[in-house]
Amino acid sequence: MFFPIDWQKFWGLFEYVPGDPLLFGSSLFLFSFFFVLVFYRLFAKSRAARIYLLILFSIFFYYKSSGLFFFILLASSLFNFYSGKFIFNAKTQSIKTLIFVVTIALNLGILGYFKYTNFILQILTDLNVGQFDPLNIFLPIGISFFTFKAMSYVIEIYLEMLEPTDSLRDFTLFVCFFANTQMGPIDRASNILPQIATERIVLSEDVGRALFLILCGLFKKFVIADYLALNFTDRVFDFPLRYTGVENHLAMYAFALQAYCDFSGYTDMAMGVALLFGYKLMDNFNKPFRANSVSDYWRRWHLSLSTWLLDFVFKPLQIKFRNMRMAGTSLAILVTFFIVGLWHGPNWTFIIFGLLHSIYLIIGLTTQKFRQNLWSKLGVSKYKFFRVIQVLFTFHLLCFTAVLFRSPSLEYTMNMFHQILNFYNAEVFRQFVVAYDEIVLLLIIGFGTHFLPKSWEVITENILIKTPMILQALILAGMIWLVIQVKSADMQPFIYFQF
Amino acid sequence: MISDKLKKVILEQLNLSDFDIKDETVASQVPGWDSLNHINIILAVEKDFGIKFKGIEILKAKNIGDLQKLIDSKIVN
Known part of the structure; x- marks a missing residue:
């Protein structure tokens, strides 16, 4: 043979290796991406085959970074898909609200377990509530990104901005799509689902x-x-x-x-x-360093997160506190940016980072x-x-x-x-x-x-x-x-x- | 159709002498309708029309036409 191939090594490339995710620009990514692209062109006449191909590649992409935790991604797709349906079909507003609250609580509960359990245990230990040793919890890559992406679907349905999709297949691709699962953008279902539901023509x-x-x-x-x-x-x-x-x-x-x-x-x-x-x-x-104020900066930096929080956290809070006028808006900013800090991770530096930004914005506003x-x-x-x-x-x-x-x-x-x-x-x-x-x-x-x-x-x-x-x-x-x-x-x- | 009363409340809060407000007009198209003035407008509407909105009702309103419908439904009830 002219090119002896070590098959064991070759198949080993496709196995999960902790700390060695599939990065854009890596040779294995370029190699597998090229084949997916070829098959994608070959399946030009079947939208379903194209979608399944992308779902499979997305799961492989996620498996390479987080191993068997790709099941969380699939579970999130399944759970939020049916929650969206139940919210839309609920007979009364109170049932809608109940399903909505349970769905959001479960999404945040799973995110919180993986991301913040040890942080909370550390705080409890520091407060002398008891002695809690940190747990060995693996953090699935991009969990904040895909959780927020999936939640946007449910929230948009609850706010009557979107009708649920009938296709679990399409929704699974929306949640799992390899291009934006690990680091965003936290795309809205109202932007991506209509694209998945129609023929994709690449000019x-x-x-x-x-x-x-x-x-x-x-x-x-x-x-x-x-x-x-x-x-x-x-x-x-x-x-x-x-x-x-x-x-x-x-x-x-x-x-x-x-x-x-x-x-x-x-x-x-x-x-x-x-x-x-x-x-x-x-x-x-959108060129964030050109910003001439901190509020301008947040209209230019990490837009998918800032608009998500603006629409789904800041605005509801601002309306809730509306009788307090300026003080209410300031409080809404404070809570929103506390979440911005916490979203980045369980560390006081991130929380202070968020609070500092809220102080900048409140001073700017007042x-x-x-x-x-x-x-x-x-x-x-x-x-x-x-x-x-x-x-x-x-x-x-x-x-x-x-x-x-x-x-x-x-x-x-x-x-x-x-x-x-x-x-x-x-x-x-x-x-x-x-x-x-x-x-x-x-x-x-x-x-x-x-x-x-x-x-x-x-x-x-x-x-x-x-x-x-x-x-x-x-x-x-x-x-x-x-x-x-x-x-x-x-x-x-x-x-x-x-x- | 946007009522004269609603239009007057909005223009007063934004210090505008006139602006063409239609059903499909959204907040970002009206000069000065920022997040702070948004709250001032909602509070002024509640006061002038003698009604009270639920938070979710305001969030669901996509344009000024939706706000008008919401006001109308509150007045009828």
Whole structure:
């Protein structure tokens, strides 16, 4: 035989290995994805065969990251599908509400068990309620994402925004779809189910756009985010006291960029990959560092989560507390952002991260009229420099919370700010630029491209769409080559996988 | 059809002299209808029409036409 194949090793590739999920961009993903795409084209005449193929691949994709816990994904599909039906068909409003409350409680109960049990046990131990040892609980990847996705279906039915689907098959694909199960976007059933229910036609423009998104995603994730993480931010955040204030300060900026490139890079790839099957996922980002206020930032960052919480948590609470007017709205913001913090994980740093954002927003809300009057009296709103100041101010408020987001504990956060406030020598800047020239270059590219005009992006995308397919393939190969050149260690797991 | 009374309440709360409000108009299309003014409008409607909404009723309203229907149903009852 010319090419002896070690079959045992080959089949081993398809088995679950803890800590080794199937990442977009990995060779096994590209290999299996290529075959799925070929079969998807072959099944062009049968929508059912295409859907079953995607469900099977999605289950395999999830199995590779979380083993047998893919059953939770299937159970969630089954449970929420029938709950939606029962809510819709319930004879009275009180029965509707009862089924709805039980459904939401069960969804949150399962999420809470996997994600927060040990956190609660730790709090109980700290409060001297008793001595509770942590339990060995595995956290299925993306459980917050797919639970919120499935819950949106039930909530939309309860609020009469959506009629339930008759197809368990279609609904299972909505919940399990590999492109957005592990890290979002937390797409709404009202966006995806109608797409699953109709023929998916992939136009050549879609292929071009998908390629553009995948290229952007690969660059953001593997060239910028992973390089920054491995060669700079991880080192500083893990041992802040070993570095001067300048390095801690720049690591704060670098992590803000890394988190954005990591998460939005994943989203770009997810959207691109989904588009190759004819599905249009919602976008999660709209240039968040261009925000000129914290409320503007939340209209640009992790949109699928922020709109979910806006529609299903903030608005109901705001209406509930409406007699308290401004105080009621502030309370609704506080509760919503407490949930934002908790959603990210069982750690005080995340909870304080959420509360800080709520404080920013409440201050912004209560001073809104005063600020508007002041800016109009001073006549500064029309000047571009004023907008630049607002953007820079907002960016620094966000960086402050980003430190909390990345720090393993509050002690690390305090250490970072201690270094920045007490060991800051501007001379180190020059040394940093010389010693970390590649990091500086990536920071310039990362932040620079963020502020390029939107029209440039559209022009680049259109050029790529019109490029002949052979050239498109060469460009993709070039990007993969670049990723391999830059990669200095194994691929880094996506930051948002843990949520 | 949006009643003059509802239109007047909305315009007053948003400090607008006039705006073409139709059944299918949604909050985001009306200048100044942000989340804070949303609450002010709901409270003003409740006060001026002498009615009380349930939270879920407001959440179900997709546009101003739905709000008008909700008010009408409350007044009849």
